[in-house]
Amino acid sequence: MTDPFSAGECVAIAFDADVGAAVVGEHGGVAAWPAPMAIEALERLERQVGPRWVWWGPDTARRLVAAQVRPARCWDLDAVHRLLQGGWPSGPARAWAAARGLDADATPTVAPVDLFSAATDDDADADAVRPDGHLDPRWIDGRWRDDLDTLTRWATLALEVQRAQRAGLDDLDDRPAAPATARSESAAAVLCAELEHDGLPIDVAEAERIIASFVGPRPRDAAEEQRLTDERDHRVLRHLGRAGTDVDLRNPANVKSLLRRAGIEVPDTRAWRLEQLRDRHPVVDALLEWRTAERIGTAFGYRWLDEHVRNGRLRGSWSPSDGAAGRMTATAGLHNLTADLRPAIAAEPGHVFVRADLGQIEPRILAAVSGDPALAAATEDDDMYSPVAARLGVARDVAKVAVLGAMYGQTTGHGAAALAGLRTNYPIAMGYLDGAARRAEGGNDLRTRGGRLVRMSSAGDPGDDDGPSGVERSRAAARGRYGRNAMVQGAAAEFFKTWAVIVRARCAGSAARIVMCLHDELLVHCHVADADEVLRRVTDGVQEAAHRWLEPTAPHVRFVADASVIHRWSDAK
DNA sequence: TCGGTCACGTA
DNA sequence: CGTACGTGACCGAG
DSSP states (O other): OOOSOOTTOEEEEEEETTTEEEEEETTSOEEEEEHHHHHHHHHHHHHHTOOEEEESSHHHHHHHHHTTOOOSEEEEHHHHHHHHHOSSOOSHHHHHHHHHTOOGGGOOOOOOOSHHHHHHGGGTTOOSBOTTSSBOHHHHTTTTOOSHHHHHHHHHHHHHHHHHHHHHHHTOTTOTTHHHHHHHHHHHHHHHHHHHHHOEEOOHHHHHHHHHHHHOSOOSSHHHHHHHHHHHHHHHHGGGGGGGTTOOTTOHHHHHHHHHHTTOOOSOOOHHHHHTTTTTOHHHHHHHHHHHHHHHHHHSSHHHHHHHEETTEEOOOEESOOSSSOOOEESTTTTSOOGGGGGGOBOOTTEEEEEEEEETHHHHHHHHHHTOHHHHHHTTSSSTHHHHHHHHTSOHHHHHHHHHHHHHTOOSSHHHHHHHHHHHHSHHHHHHHHHHHHHHHTTOOEEOTTOOEEOOSSTTOOOSOOOSOHHHHHHHHHHHHHHHHHHHHHHHHHHHHHHHHHHHHHTTTSSOEEEEEOSSEEEEEEEGGGHHHHHHHHHHHHHHHHHHHSOTTSOOOOOEEEEEEESBGGGOO
16 A cells, blocks of 8 residues: 655544544545554554644544654644633634634533433434534534544544644744744643653652651551641640630631731731741741641642552643643642652662753743843853843842843832843843733733733733723733733743753654653653763753744844753752 | 632742 | 742632
8 A cells, every 4th residue: 555645744633542543634645544453554654654643632642642652743733722822721622613713612512411412312424513613512522433434524624723723823924933833832742641641750668758757657547647637736736725726727817816826917827928937936837847747748648649659650631831821731749849759759770860951041031032132142151140230230149130020020129120220231122021011911912932822801801991990000010910921931931842842852762751841841761871862962952942943033042951860850959 | 519719839 | 019830728609
């Protein structure tokens, strides 16, 4: 059989491990295989043709990864939909509606599976596209995609959505990087499926030791668990004698009155505030210690271990982009694992982690997206804050706070004083940020450098137009900060994902696997013998990402990474 | 059973 | 009166 596909062409795929696979090429080629032959056929296609796989979303990516197919190039309709349309909502119904110019909020919902709807399933030959133009929800949930013909239809529709998305990206005249961003966002979506599948190596015994050091050994039953909890509470409450018996430490209002009885008045009971009151009364110290133990016990305790760790791997679900600026998200505490537990994140025997993080990524991104030549020049320094400080005539740390404050919209503190210096010395970068903030304040949507829509219509809720009240002003200010930050954070997320998928591609031939992405940090798990090579690929990958990502006409911006070979995550600097 | 709020960890 | 996220707990409304 001669392949009906040509190298590198877009090939839509609908895949179900039980039914089989159908593929439809953009030049008209069609093929389908029943389940027993599907995986081998897909692997052959990947090897011999190397297409850009087009699929509807994470389900397909997960199924392919589970079948050990690790596609090199793809187009994830879900990820590109989020890029083009902004926000969290996605899925086939919305992607289709957007492609057809239909109202995304008018998409039909799935009829519940019961006796009544089963009776109406007589029209099982109904097409996926309803008379009103929307996708039939029964096709979306997969109920009717049960043979090779329906899979072929599903793939054909995916190809149609992709054509519309490509046109939409090309139409973003002032965002030439948008099509490339769509491709790297798609690759990041596969990476997410792999992160879910592979998991993060964790030393369970070490994790249990750490947890025990905070909350004691694993309780044998509910009664023992209750006893441990009561003892922990008592170590705080005993400082107040009989007065403390009716206090629930998990209730902030109760904690506030507890503190009042100790002669301490606070507007809230946040840790940073209590930190300064440690010497006022011994109960403060006990309370702060209780808080850390309570947090480990609830969020990262034995239950967390049992729920999310299997065969020495910590697994959560991953999303390639959040609904705001487009950073990756992860569940199971992967993105907010406390430093206390990092010693438990350990490479397996014979393996190491190659850990790397992008240095000062946000100010470097600002220099790039704004095209400010003075700020771009500062990026040539390993520490770009020192040339900025020299130019402003302030201390290095003051310059740092000022730059970060400008990106975050901070208006108070030490940075505010240096802000004027930033405006005169880096007018283009500051003008870029102020412009974004101004448009956001007015409720106008923004687009990142890579073309991601940052929706302002929903953010800060312009809501009832009750004139220039204080409430409305502060909401506008909140939108301004949000928009200002999203332009930098969003472009940084795009850069990071470009880097990550380059590393993924460069490691594809080996056993090395990316096992953690943390906004500006990568963890690659690999054989000890491969560590040096992986380290090189990770650091070279930054330069390749910069080369791919920077506009040819813009001032040169230098990106840097700090990389090292470690055994435990806690070994990092 | 839900959304809102607090609190707290990560970047 | 710097942004984002996920998690867990409590509260009050339904």
